[in-house]
Amino acid sequence: MRQGIAKFHASMCALVLVATPLSVWAQSTAKPAETKPSTSASAAPAEEVTDVTVFLKRKSSIPEQNMRIDTRSASSCGFIGSDGSSDYIADYIRETTGTYDINDPNNFSENSPLGDASRESGTTGFFDRQDRSTDESGSETGTGGCTDTDRRFAAGRATILRNDKSIYQAFDFFDQKKYPEALAMFKTAYNKIGYEDAAFYIARMYLEGLGTPKSPKDAIFWFRKVAEQPVNMRRPHPFDPKNPDYMETRAEATMTLAKIYLTGFGVPRDPKEALKWFEKAASIGFIPASKIVGDIYYYGNGVPKDLNKAYKNYSEAAKYGYAPAQYAVGQILEYGEGSVKADPNTALGWFREAAKAKHPGAMYKIAVAYDSGEGVAADPQKALVFYKEAAVGGNPDAQNAIGTYFYQGGLLPKDDVAARQWFEVAARNGQADAAFNLAVMHTKGEGGPKDLVKAYVWFMAARVHGHENATAALKSIQSQLTDAEKAEVAKLFAPKS
The missing domain is CATH 1.25.40 (Serine Threonine Protein Phosphatase 5, Tetratricopeptide repeat)
Structure with missing residues (x-):
């Protein structure tokens, strides 16, 4: 039986948008869940906070921990960014979705914008405020930290965000295919709050010509508003090896910019600019982008070939459990290449890891190992199982192997x-x-x-x-x-x- 040796790495064309470069959007048009205050204590679950009357004043029904505001969101509280809106919203949403740390001294309550009585201690005073002013040159003086103005600003922003309906209205128009109205409302939502989802959909609509003439230039402008958000206060993009293609809004905007320049979609083709955005996507934690960067350096797509950079990027993605990168590392280690010495045993280990995720190429490599007894004890039955899995998964070498099994007969009946x-x-x-x-x-x-x-x-x-x-x-x-x-x-x- 002939056993073709799989060629190193699939081509870039199979990886990054040749047939459908920009039409696949991972973004869902589903609207965020809207939280409404409870109006009936009997109707609310025990763990929720219902409206109560305290000294003839209405107290907010939103749980206290959901109203805490990170002081970094205020302009004078160590905030770094362009206009503050996007970073502030990201932090605020993060605090309201279960990641808030009540013991963090940088958080304070929306209901107590000048401080938090729950943290009164020692000489800090009831409101834990920091005095600050400017000297004659305009430079800031004082002890630093958040001022009363900062706290009022952040509390006001939180109130605006909580009561804003523009993003919901924009998604309603979009779902109804009322694209001109949706575009206008997305712009209203962005100008009002700075939602990154609003900017992303504005970009998408310009790119696809939804409710407006197609304009790659305008699309790029709006994608950049999302992609260029500072990362200093953002958590890395979440990566799940079981769902590797998931992209949050910022990752998708960044990847779309990379694909626009890679394919020349409405702009001059620019592989170097594409590489910049792929590297940006990798830097924020979108692991598949590291594999693409590795491919660009491995094949020299618009840049000089650089095996070391390719191997470094493959290895970075592999350690996070991204099967295509694990397979790429295994391919290089199997026979060695450039300055990377051959290490068949380690290569087989990476193939095993990738095979756990049903990577067809990796399953074929495991099949060959059991078939030939290289690195493992020979086991024809196990080899056949892996050949079948790889063949069904689309690996051409495994498909040829299964054809050979049927042609020769033996472990499979001759057919x-x-x-x-x-x-x-x-x-x-x-x-x-x-x-x-x-x-x-x-x-x-x-x-x-x-x-x-x-x-x-x-x-x-x-x-x-x-x-x-x-x-x-x-x-x-x-x-x-x-x-x-x-x-x-x-x-x-x-x-x-």
């Missing part, structure tokens, strides 16, 4: 029809051995009708993909063709006008 089918699947996926094997079966009439024209076509495909015996086979089959068959072959390979 020429099934063999021919698997060889054709693999051959259409570019597997040279499978193309050659399929041609042989057409020549002999095995598993189906004898067809020398198809045999010639598949021998030609095998030669294109580098099969060493294809040229000799073509000469042999050509001598067997009738004049009519030669005419049909000539027609098939005639230049297209």
Whole structure:
């Protein structure tokens, strides 16, 4: 049985947007859940806070921990950013979704914007305020920290955000395909609050021409508003190996910018600019971007080839459990390349890790290991299991292997029809051995009708993909063709006008 050795790495075209560069959007149009104050104590669960009357004044029904505001959101409280809105909203939402630390001295209550009585201690005073002023040059003086103005500002922003409905209205218009109204309302929402989702959808609508003429220039402007948010107060993009393609809004905006420049979608193609945005996406924690950066350096797509940078990026993504990167690391280590020395045992370990995520190439490598007894005890039955899994997953080498099992018989019953089918699947996926094997079966009439024209076509495909015996086979089959068959072959390979 022939066992083709899998070629190093899939091409970039298979990785980054060739067929559908910009039409796939991971963003859901689902609107954020809206929290409404409870109006009835009997209707609310025990853990919720209902409206109560205290000294003839209404007390907010929102739980106290959901109203705490991180002082970093105020302009004078160590905040770093362009206009403050996006970072503030990110922090505020984070505090209201369960990650708030009540013991953090930098947090204070919206209901007590000048301080938090719950943290009164020592000499800090009831409101824990910091005095600050400016000298004659305008430089800030004092002890630093948050001023009363900062606290009022943050509390006011929180109130505006909590009561704002513009983002909901924008999504309602979008879901109803009322795109001009949606675009206008997304802009209102962004100008009012600074929602990154609003900026993203504005960019998307300019890119696709929804409610406005297509304008890649305007799309890029709005995508950059999301992608260029400072990262100093943002948590890394969450990565789940079981759902590796998930992208939060900022990661998706960054990746879309990279794809725009990579494909030249409405702008001059610029691989270096694309690389910049892929690296940006990687830096914020979108792990698949590290694999793409590795591919760019490995193949020299718009930049000089650099195996060390490629291997570094592959390794970075691999350690987070991203199967394609684990497979890439294993491929380099299997035989060694450049300054990276061969380490077959470590390579097999990475293939095992990637195989856990059902990576077809990795499962094929494990199958070969059990088939040949390299690095593990030979086990033909286990090899067959992994060949099957890899073949179903789309690996051409494994598909050819399954065809060979059916053709030879043994662990699988001999079945020429099934063999021919698997060889054709693999051959259409570019597997040279499978193309050659399929041609042989057409020549002999095995598993189906004898067809020398198809045999010639598949021998030609095998030669294109580098099969060493294809040229000799073509000469042999050509001598067997009738004049009519030669005419049909000539027609098939005639230049297209």
